[in-house]
Amino acid sequence: MAKTALLFLWPCAFSLVPVYAFEACPECDLLLNPAEPEHGDKAHCPRCGYLLQRPHKHSIERTLALSLAGLILIVPANLLPMIAVKLLGNSQDGNLWSGVLALFNEEMWAVAVLVMLSSVLLPLVNMGLAFVISLHLFIKKPSNYLIFWMRWYQHLNEWAMIEVYALGIIVAWVKLADDADIRFGFGLYAFVGLLIVNAMLANELDCYTFWQRISQLSKK
Amino acid sequence: MKLIKTALAQGFIRCHDCGYLIKSKVQCLCPVCKSSVSARRHQNLHLTTALIISSFCLYIPANIYPIMAVTELGVTARHTIAGGIMVLIQKDMVPIAILVLVASILVPLMKLLGITLLLLCVHYRWQVNVHLFTRMYRIIAFVGRWSMLDIFMISILVGLVNMGGVANVIAGPAATAFAAVVVLTMFAAKSFDPRLIWDHQLT
Incomplete structure (x- = not known):
């Protein structure tokens, strides 16, 4: 009963709350009527071409699923060995943490903290934020922290650099390939999985849609 | 002269974080996301x-000092960024x-020069090709984040090749300077408000 009432109220709530009556382009400040593109289409600013919104079908459900997958994959990607090197009879394996620890031991703590933040901590925080935001929107449970989480998600997004780290692995591999015998561990496969999930998540999470849903949820 | 309606000219301010339009001309709190909102930054x-001046200063030691030292069978070689290439x-x-x-060389340099150009353009109210400048800002x-490539590569090498006198890689002083350049230019790009490029254009 409550569920049907909710479904009935949904379109009403949408039209009664004039939250986003106008919008403005964030890069050139052109005043616009909100575009309502179809799922899968993109809305660009007519003056400067900025990508305003890119709604997807089932954006919230997909974000929820992908962030859950990412949170699961982060565990083996961090704990299992990624690369094993055999050099002149000595062998050593490393994961995401070994570089950070080695830099700490060298007292290069600034670089170590930066690498730890951008390759381990912030991807984890970002996945966690995407998970709690999409979970709350999925079960339609308002929370005072939703806006706070969403703002932090937007600000931290560019500091999680999994894809750059992957490129770093490729360059390091090419540099070592001549002199050493290199084997890839299971951690690297988990890391590649995490990379794919992360890219899909970034594509799926449309900030415009999410902010609209959040403001609808908190108005009710 | 073409009349283009910006949100500010109509008395609206766009919230930086959630995109909500607030009917105000002064600094205030966004009613949706509670962040502090001002018309232009x-x-x-x-x-x-x-940030840009500090990055310029740090860019010099980042390129002069060795970014890593590679020891192989007791022989140590120090590489600068250019040396590694x-x-x-x-x-x-x-x-x-x-x-x-x-x-690690072209992107940081291009970023430094590019942001300097954007700052000069806004400060002196140059009449420029706005589309070109906006595209430059976007690029x-x-x-910015892809410059971290060198830092990550070094951290991987340092973690993996750690076998005492046989083979050893340690990071050099340039690594800290270079990381600082990357972080500072990322903050500089983030703190720049691209709407300022559009504000003083007459056409």
Whole structure:
């Protein structure tokens, strides 16, 4: 009963709350009527071409699923060995943490903290934020922290650099390939999985849609 | 003169975080996301300038000092960023050499010069090709994080090749300077408000 009432109220709530009556382009400040593109289409600013919104079908459900997958994959990607090197009879394996620890031991703590933040901590925080935001929107449970989480998600997004780290692995591999015998561990496969999930998540999470849903949820 | 309606000219301010339009002309709190909202981030021009000047200063030690020291069978060789690229070219790995060249020399330099140009354009109210400048801003903002490539590569090598006198890689002083350049230019690109480019254009 409550569920049907909710479904009935949904379109009403949408039209009664004039939250986003106008919008403005964030890069050139052109005043616009909100575009309502179809799922899968993109809305660009007519003056400067900025990508305003890119709604997807089932954006919230997909974000929820992908962030859950990412949170699961982060565990083996961090704990299992990624690369094993055999050099002149000595062998050593490393994961995401070994570089950070080695830099700490060298007292290069600034670089170590930066690498730890951008390759381990912030991807984890970002996945966690995407998970709690999409979970709350999925079960339609308002929370005072939703806006706070969403703002932090937007600000931290560019500091999680999994894809750059992957490129770093490729360059390091090419540099070592001549002199050493290199084997890839299971951690690297988990890391590649995490990379794919992360890219899909970034594509799926449309900030415009999410902010609209959040403001609808908190108005009710 | 074409009349283009900006949100500010109509008395609206767009929230930086959630995109909500607030009917106000002064600094206030966004009713949706509770973040502090101002019409333009003018005061940030000083911040951006300061960040860019510090990055210029740090860019010099980042390129002069060795970024890593490689020890193989007791022989230690120190590489600067450019030296590392030369080693890659000598080993016939030109595509990777070009990748590292672009990510760790050209991109930081281009970012520094690009943001300087944007700042000058806003400060002196130059009449410029706005579309070109907006595209430049977007490229600078997008490409910034990819400069971390060299730092990550060094952290991987340092973690993996750690076998005492036989083979050892340690990071050099330039690594800290270079990481600082990357972080500061990322903050500089983030603190710059691209709407300021559009504000003083007459056409």
